[in-house]
Amino acid sequence: MFMDRFVKSYALWCLLIRFLFYAYEGKSQDPGLPPVNSSRQSSSPVYLLNLTPISGGKSYTLFRNTKVHVTSNDGTEFSGKVRIVSKDSILIDSRKYAVADITGLRFNPGTTLGAVSAIGAVVGIAIIAVTVGGKDKERSQGEDVAFWGGVGLTAVSGAFLIPNYFIRKNFVRTKYEFRTIQIGSY
Numbered sequence: 223m224f225m226d227r228f229v230k231s232y233a234l235w236c237l238l239i240r241f242l243f244y245a246y247e248g249k250s251q252d253p254g255l256p257p258v259n260s261s262r263q264s265s266s267p268v269y270l271l272n273l274t275p276i277s278g279g280k281s282y283t284l285f286r287n288t289k290v291h292v293t294s295n296d297g298t299e300f301s302g303k304v305r306i307v308s309k310d311s312i313l314i315d316s317r318k319y320a321v322a323d324i325t326g327l328r329f330n331p332g333t334t335l336g337a338v339s340a341i342g343a344v345v346g347i348a349i350i351a352v353t354v355g356g357k358d359k360e361r362s363q364g365e366d367v368a369f370w371g372g373v374g375l376t377a378v379s380g381a382f383l384i385p386n387y388f389i390r391k392n393f394v395r396t397k398y399e400f401r402t403i404q405i406g407s408y
Contacts, residue, residue: 293326346376
């Protein structure tokens with residue numbers, strides 16, 4: 223008798239749980255969520271343009287927001303900021319150009335030496351500004367050393383900054399291979 227009641231109540235509880243948790247699985251979702259059986263949306267890939275010398279050597283990478291000057295196959299030249307690099311094209315400002323149609327790129331690839339030179343020039347100018355004036359327009363011996371040290375730091379940093387920051391490097395398709403590489407996805 224006890225076993226008979228246990229089996230009936232166990233069967234009843236199993237049906238009740240099945241009904242509550244599994245019967246309305248697809249119908250009880252939040253309307254803002256995608257259906258349970260939908261596949262995950264694929265994310266858009268992120269590409270960079272890699273410029274590798276054909277004869278070997280250091281390769282350069284064209285990043286987003288880099289200011290470029292581009293020459294195309296038909297001889298037209300245009301310039302602007304790189305917005306997006308895709309698998310086979312580049313979006314510069316608001317126009318899209320195929321990588322295969324580009325014969326030359328000119329941009330400043332930037333180096334660590336250029337960044338250090340810029341920081342050194344700013345520090346040198348700050349040292350000069352702090353030590354240039356006094357109450358009676360005369361510097362002490364320590365201020366004089368700091369002033370001329372700031373002048374020297376600014377001069378040396380400026381000499382390294384000019385070729386590393388202001389001069390653009392020219393990448394021609396006959397000397398460099400233009401290849402897009404995927405680095406990740408959003």
